[in-house]
Amino acid sequence: MENRSAWLDVSAGVAGDMLLAALLDAGADLARVQRAVDAVIPGAVRTSTTTVSRAGLRATKVDVVATADDAPDRRWPAIRALLAAAALPGAVRDNALAVFARLAGAEARVHGIPAEEVHFHEVGAWDSIADVVGVCAAVHDLGITSITAGRVAVGSGRVRGAHGDLAVPVPAVLELSRGWRVVGGGEGELATPTGMALVTTLATGCTDLPDLRVASVGVGAGTRDVPGRANVVRVVVGEPESGWPPEDAAEDAVVLRANVDDLDPRVWPGVLATLLDAGASDAWLVPILMKKGRPAHTLHVLAPPERTDRLRDLMFTHTTTLGVRESPVRKTALDRCVLEVAVGDGHLPVKVGHRDDVIVSATPEYEDAAAMAARTGTPLREVLRQADAAARRAGLVQGASLPRPGSAGDLTT
Structure with missing residues (x-):
């Protein structure tokens, strides 16, 4: 199939190894995935698969075993350098870089530090690098050109991590969930930062199962076997039926708005240009009258969900507004x-x-x-x-x- 799509069922949660296992179960070649991982961290891990049962359902489980000394905590620039230097297909490298960049951005917001200073802790360990690179390589091996996913189960309760006892979902998962549909409940941490970053980076939208001519189905197992709830990620790979996704398919977006009555009007063209250069889908002004009859403008910014934080910051930086309103919308484009x-x-x-x-x-x-x-x-x-x-x-x-x-x-x- 020239146009392969994949839909991810993450209704029981998601972790990097679960998604990798599902893609391997759907037909990705383990040897090619291992070669991609070796290109980034040569001789550091060995990846294997086993067949297991989760709540009575057959699934594939991935085991990533370290064959070198455990990796230290790594800063984002170090991981970026490893990926940049690796002999990988361009699409695999670009996707892996995008996933880690999204992770770095989320961790930077959580800790209030520049992304360049982010230590990935558990995410920087060899197995998590293997999960990210492995998933990107498996997507490439299957010839998947577009991905969507359902809403993500994030879990509940508390978990202990590198920073101590934390509520579930952990802060990084919440940051990565911006603009995405999630559901709570379930016992413990159901969505990990690595899994959430993979889904929200590689998937172009959060949708129900689209119309597909199904070619293969993969089921990837999590570590725990929970009675009454299959702890699995499923991937459905197939060819979109004619008209799916439609050429003018709707996408999730956010509209940011701010009323401004005290900005030098000569500044506005530069403000709009700055927002558009930063990734806004559109930016425009609407003349209004504010209290006491003061003439003003409402600045509107149409933003992809993943760019909302950056664009909001720019609105505060380049205008005199003291507040920005946000509304989720659906954008349909030819x-x-x-x-x-x-x-x-x-x-x-x-x-x-x-x-x-x-x-x-x-x-x-x-x-x-x-x-x-x-x-x-x-x-x-x-x-x-x-x-x-x-x-x-x-x-x-x-x-x-x-x-x-x-x-x-x-x-x-």
Whole structure:
């Protein structure tokens, strides 16, 4: 299958070894996973699998055995260096780096220190590095191109960790849960920081089981066998049915809002640019009247859940607001690509929004048109008119089929 998706059932909790076991049970090759781990920490661990029973259900359990001296606590830069130097496929390295970066960010917020100073403690041990790299390698080996997951069971009660007695879910898991659906209950710590970081980094959304033509199912076991509750992670791998995920599939997002009445208006363009550069999906101003008839603006920022903290901080830093409101929303976006069309003696990009390869909108890129106008001395409105006409000649009109690369310029997605 060219387009493989995976859905993670983490309704009983998740840990790195459970997710790795589920992917191996679904068909990932253990030898290739071991080679990826060896590329990062050569000769440090040996990974094996056994078949076990959890609440009467068959499952695969992964055992990671240290074959070298136990690893010391490691700072995030040291782990980053190990991953950067390893001979790994690009996708495996990038995903592993992203998982550890997310972990470092969560630990930094919990302890109030820069991410570069984070000691990973248990997460820095050889087995956890093996879990993260192993999961990323298994995803790559299975050819999975997109992942979603259900809500995560995080557990309850208390647990003892490197920092003493802590309530469940532990602080790092709560930080990693921002923007995600979780459920409490159950006995003890059901979601570990490593497991939560893997799910919320690799999965693009929190959804129920999507429409799939199922190819394989993997069941990964946790250490404990709890009567009446199968302590497992399940992964369902398959080909999305036609139309799933839809081209305009809804995504979780957050809207941040702040009312500001005392900011120099000349500053606003820079504020919006800073927020967009930091990963906001959109940022805009709405004029309002505040108490006592004072003119003001409401700053709105549409943010991916994982960027909410950073964008909120920037709103406080770059405006005079004393408070930011937040609301979860669902964002639906058309799939987009860019086609270049001939205008005069040059080319201009046209942003095309489409659904199921049928064009919904086509708009010349303003900044590129403005640059051409300045370069040629042609009025901007004339450049935009010519670009619109060129787009129509190229067939970029509502309801038309999306041209293939080479038929109307260079297509990039």
